[in-house]
Amino acid sequence: MVTPDFPMMRGVDAWRSTPDFPLTRFFDSVFEDVRPLWAIGAAMQVPPVNLWEEGDNVMLECELPGVKAGDVDIEVSGDQLRLSVKRQERKTDEKNGRWLRRERSVGQFTRTIKLPYELDAEKVEAKLHNGVLTLTMPKAPHHRPHRVKLLK
Amino acid sequence: MNTTAIEVKKTQPSGDEKSERLAYFEAPADIYEDSDGISVWLDTPGAAPEGVSVTYESGALSVEASVIPTVSRPQYLLQEYELGHYRRTFRIGIPVDVENITAELNDGELHVRLPKAHAAKARKIAVKS
Numbered sequence: 001m002v003t004p005d006f007p008m009m010r011g012v013d014a015w016r017s018t019p020d021f022p023l024t025r026f027f028d029s030v031f032e033d034v035r036p037l038w039a040i041g042a043a044m045q046v047p048p049v050n051l052w053e054e055g056d057n058v059m060l061e062c063e064l065p066g067v068k069a070g071d072v073d074i075e076v077s078g079d080q081l082r083l084s085v086k087r088q089e090r091k092t093d094e095k096n097g098r099w100l101r102r103e104r105s106v107g108q109f110t111r112t113i114k115l116p117y118e119l120d121a122e123k124v125e126a127k128l129h130n131g132v133l134t135l136t137m138p139k140a141p142h143h144r145p146h147r148v149k150l151l152k
Numbered sequence: 153m154n155t156t157a158i159e160v161k162k163t164q165p166s167g168d169e170k171s172e173r174l175a176y177f178e179a180p181a182d183i184y185e186d187s188d189g190i191s192v193w194l195d196t197p198g199a200a201p202e203g204v205s206v207t208y209e210s211g212a213l214s215v216e217a218s219v220i221p222t223v224s225r226p227q228y229l230l231q232e233y234e235l236g237h238y239r240r241t242f243r244i245g246i247p248v249d250v251e252n253i254t255a256e257l258n259d260g261e262l263h264v265r266l267p268k269a270h271a272a273k274a275r276k277i278a279v280k281s
Contacts, residue, residue: 048232063197065260097186104180131197131260
């Protein structure tokens, strides 16, 4: 089992809402509900990750909407993975405008995850597509099954 | 012993089974209003342009973005979030130039631009004396 060395995630707020149920769907009104100032541009929370195994690889996925490849830093060492991400604030053409609603977070975070296997660091591949980061991390050779030939 | 075998029919849901089981989440939104229009940004990571639908009807903007998981139900070592489709609806309180609404999806961010109808734009009113 993997234990990320981070304190408990604070509920499912900034990055995820609870699934909504069609029958109780209410419209958000753009003008009626203006968030109080302190909530605007909320500080970035650490995005959650999913980890699973695929054959000889450990896979990781993480949602990073609005993040460019250059703003992601991945470091692999032994059985540790360090992920640093920066999300830039949305620049607006200041045409006498105002924010009516601010729910998304910006900022920077670094997260270290200890994996159940040591990795073959040089073969780790990262892909950022449609705002989702996917890491393919091959296990170190000594973790892979090794066929033993019977000597005659 | 006399037993009658009962045939159990198993029906599979139609369509893409992987994405059908997903819940819908409310995509977080930023909304900015300027003199020419309203911009709505929604976080929809994992959604591809083909899976996005944006509709404007009777003053309400509805956005739906569907996600197709790359792997079906893996055995997670750690699962901190659930994959899901995105949905959000906003009531827009001003007249919109419907023909010119645009939507763009980049890096998992959907940007919908709603230009104001000409009458809704602020106009300087000359004061005659």
